[in-house]
Amino acid sequence: MLRNMFLIITVLLVANCAAVKDPEMTRKFWYPNADELRSIDTKIVQNQALNGNTEASLILGMRMANGDRIERNPNKAFLLFQSLANENDPRAQYLLGASYTSGMGTKQNDQIAIKWFKKSALNGYDKGQYWYAHMLSRGRGVKTPNWEEAIKWFMKASRQGHTNAQLSLGEAYEQCRGGLVRNFDKAAKWYRIADSYTDNMLARYNLRRLIDLGLTDWKDGDDGKPPEKILDISKESFVPCPKGIKDPFLTDNFKIKPILG
Incomplete structure (x- = not known):
């Protein structure tokens, strides 16, 4: 009986770990020929795009958007993304949404971007x-922030290895967003996952902060050494976040832009 229970628990743990993919694997899944295309001459990329190669068209659009090995032309890049998005x-x-939220090649419009x-x-x-x-959680393109829905999509992206989504989940567990119960150990777990894949400096900083405050334990593999002195802030001193709490990031001054690439 105990042996069977042990096997079940082991399988569940392995399945849970396997659910979080390596970002590099995810990138190769979505862009299987990206490395090859990014290394070749722009004229060849243009010819392949004209012949209907979708990946070449995406690479060409990103080059035009950024002025990479071709004259910068955000308007043409926008039209190219729009054509492929409609297909x-x-x-x-995603790139069309990024164009709308950053105003690249078109008028900035968060309502269209989030769609x-x-x-x-x-x-x-x-x-x-x-x-x-991100848009849902910040209330961009929608009437009010919707953390409950945002958490679902942060989780989906995290399982594909998106490290900023993993970072966001860690912060959500710290701040009890979207109905999550405050849990510093779960926050630390997501910070570790985010940092282990892409050297996420903010995730590493957040993890170290929790460790130094005595809110989670230092583990082998964590950055630095175990703290000699822990501030030891009692976890019980934190109360659940009240509903409707104002998010300090919900300001016009705090707006990040998606990467066109």
């Missing part, structure tokens, strides 16, 4: 999922 390509849908992020998210793209969640 239901989730990567182009394209949602389409991309529903089509399974991790960047679309993260940005749809």
